[in-house]
Amino acid sequence: MKSYQTARGTRDILPSEQKYWNFLRRQAEEVFESLGILRIDLPHFENAEIFTRGIGTDTDIVQKEMYFVESKSKEDADAYALRPEGTAGAVRSYIQNGMGSLPQPVKLYYMGSMFRHDRPQKGRFREFMQIGVEIFGDPTPKSDYLCIMSAWEIFKRIGLKDLVVYMNSIGCPKCRPKYTTKLKKYYKDNLKKLCETCQVRYEGNPLRLLDCKEEVCQKYAAGAPNILDNLCPDCRSHFQSVLEYLDYFNIKYDLDPKLVRGLDYYSNTVFEIAEVSDTKRSGSLGGGGRYNGLVELLGGPKTSAVGYALGMDRIVSLMKEKGVQTPTPKGVEISILQLGEKAKEASKKVYDLLTAAGINVFFVPSNDTLRGQIKGAVKLGSKFAVIIGQTEAMKDDFILRDLVAGAQETIPVKFVVEEVKKRLYGVV
Numbered sequence: 001m002k003s004y005q006t007a008r009g010t011r012d013i014l015p016s017e018q019k020y021w022n023f024l025r026r027q028a029e030e031v032f033e034s035l036g037i038l039r040i041d042l043p044h045f046e047n048a049e050i051f052t053r054g055i056g057t058d059t060d061i062v063q064k065e066m067y068f069v070e071s072k073s074k075e076d077a078d079a080y081a082l083r084p085e086g087t088a089g090a091v092r093s094y095i096q097n098g099m100g101s102l103p104q105p106v107k108l109y110y111m112g113s114m115f116r117h118d119r120p121q122k123g124r125f126r127e128f129m130q131i132g133v134e135i136f137g138d139p140t141p142k143s144d145y146l147c148i149m150s151a152w153e154i155f156k157r158i159g160l161k162d163l164v165v166y167m168n169s170i171g172c173p174k175c176r177p178k179y180t181t182k183l184k185k186y187y188k189d190n191l192k193k194l195c196e197t198c199q200v201r202y203e204g205n206p207l208r209l210l211d212c213k214e215e216v217c218q219k220y221a222a223g224a225p226n227i228l229d230n231l232c233p234d235c236r237s238h239f240q241s242v243l244e245y246l247d248y249f250n251i252k253y254d255l256d257p258k259l260v261r262g263l264d265y266y267s268n269t270v271f272e273i274a275e276v277s278d279t280k281r282s283g284s285l286g287g288g289g290r291y292n293g294l295v296e297l298l299g300g301p302k303t304s305a306v307g308y309a310l311g312m313d314r315i316v317s318l319m320k321e322k323g324v325q326t327p328t329p330k331g332v333e334i335s336i337l338q339l340g341e342k343a344k345e346a347s348k349k350v351y352d353l354l355t356a357a358g359i360n361v362f363f364v365p366s367n368d369t370l371r372g373q374i375k376g377a378v379k380l381g382s383k384f385a386v387i388i389g390q391t392e393a394m395k396d397d398f399i400l401r402d403l404v405a406g407a408q409e410t411i412p413v414k415f416v417v418e419e420v421k422k423r424l425y426g427v428v
Contacts, residue, residue: 019326028109040093043083046083051085069082084114094136100136100300108134129313131286131310136304137305143306164273165253166281167242167256168271169227172232175231175235182225183210187202193216195216197212211258267291272284272287285315285318289308290305333383334362336351337386338389342394346413347386348363350413362382384401
């Protein structure tokens with residue numbers, strides 16, 4: 001019989017790994033909630049045009065990596081694509097749901113799968129998980145800082161240290177064209193010496209010439225005009241204010257005038273977060289920046305916006321590598337063992353009392369012997385068990401058994417929550 005395997009570029013996240021993922025999700029959610037950033041869940045596939053227009057037709061994502069979804073409906077003439085990133089979908093939702101009429105800024109976060117037909121390698125999958133944040137309606141440096149700070153706080157809470165934020169500004173529609181003209185003039189005489197990809201980028205996306213990873217291209221990028229020296233006064237002032245926030249809150253950063261990010265929608269601030277030791281940033285943990293023109297480009301009102309995404313796969317991999325200790329989940333705290341039909345109603349009453357008190361209870365009515373049920377409770381990880389048989393049911397009592405020591409005592413049901421909490425937590 002044929003044995004099936006996961007598709008190339010995908011993987012199973014097994015129960016033994018879930019503690020890292022759950023810890024990362026919980027810490028991220030707590031950070032966002034403390035900052036007034038609200039959750040939004042977006043579709044896994046969208047009209048492909050929001051990606052081709054938003055991300056840019058000359059980007060690697062659109063040209064090589066998007067997964068298109070074929071519609072079987074004759075009435076549905078639109079082309080769809082699995083989402084390669086989350087920002088374009090969040091912008092679509094902001095416009096479609098009239099969020100521009102809400103008090104600004106609107107601060108959103110999401111978590112979930114993204115899809116790119118990329119070459120699978122360590123920490124990079126074709127289906128990969130991201131945490132994303134988007135802030136709409138605030139043109140000030142405060143929201144740039146809020147994005148960076150929230151990501152930094154997540155890393156701090158999950159125990160990842162020795163990180164650095166790489167910072168740059170790629171200007172605005174006023175000053176960037178002047179810089180790209182200067183950049184193309186610099187590269188013009190050496191264009192044929194660059195890699196084939198950069199020769200294409202020269203016309204369609206010249207800023208990407210700066211961050212090519214090919215050695216020959218890096219040599220020429222090293223001598224290219226510095227974009228930070230070519231910002232207009234407004235962009236320079238905005239970027240300086242962002243850096244002042246980072247200084248004030250002791251967030252470690254480094255300037256990188258070659259950092260441009262790979263998507264067309266970025267403007268002004270761009271950033272990436274990586275380990276200090278990862279000087280080539282081959283394992284970047286996340287990044288983002290401003291995209292003040294994207295809402296308008298996709299049919300909405302003129303709206304300032306900034307956001308970022310964190311690569312959950314790489315973060316979890318680094319957590320394992322660094323030996324991050326995750327909190328032990330509560331798991332099954334107590335099991336209810338019921339003996340006989342007449343004990344069912346009494347057991348259900350105890351189950352309701354314990355679950356209402358926030359205690360993790362395992363209870364499924366059973367015809368097994370007491371010995372068999374005890375073995376099952378131990379296998380689940382229960383340290384204690386509530387045992388109710390016919391006698392206990394008639395007297396409105398229960399037996400509380402220590403499954404480790406084997407000791408047990410009979411207690412009235414009216415004290416069940418108090419006694420169980422005392423055993424589990426040492427307090428009532």
